[in-house]
Amino acid sequence: MEIKLVENQEKKNRIIFSLSGVDTAYANTLRRIMGFEVPVMAIEDVELRKNTSILYDEIIAHRLGLIPLSTDLKSYDMMSECKCKGVGCASCTVKLTLKAQGPCTVYASDIKTKDPEIKPLYPKMPIVKLLEGQEIELEATAILGRGKEHSKWCPGLIFYKMPDPDKDEFIFTIESWGQLTPKEIVTKAIELYDKQLEEFAELVKSIE
């Protein structure tokens, strides 16, 4: 197997590398793990205390879920793998609050977070426009999740091209949405791939 860096476009959150000496099944598994199994943070639960805006509660909750949040994989665990056994604790959940009164446009930057490491990446993303007398107040919970469960947990756009289908070379493009760096996406994917293979080996041993 050989990996060569083709381009590192840090400002665009994008890396392009060439992977050769592997077959299509291997390259495709790596692509799927990077895109759909590497976890990132996103808002999952929203408790709306006040909402007199023109948008329904469900639409606001949906819009909040799609706001990309900076992600710290070292400090947080997946809820299902956390020591709290899925109840929700400081190791697997982050609380965020939002309170605004019209007239104004409510932006992602108006969200207050309990952990400064987990915050909206694009402050100018609009959530709702409030007219005079309208207001909104809510508390939200963000958790780590995987793109295979919902696209809001997808870490970026990941694809490969085969310049010459007779040759076993795959040109991978990893373009992060910003929650993780492209390098973190690749490193975490390889770590997950190893873990899955180890678990598989253990299962095979238990059959013997």
Ligand SMILES: [Zn+2]
């Ligand atoms: Zn927990």
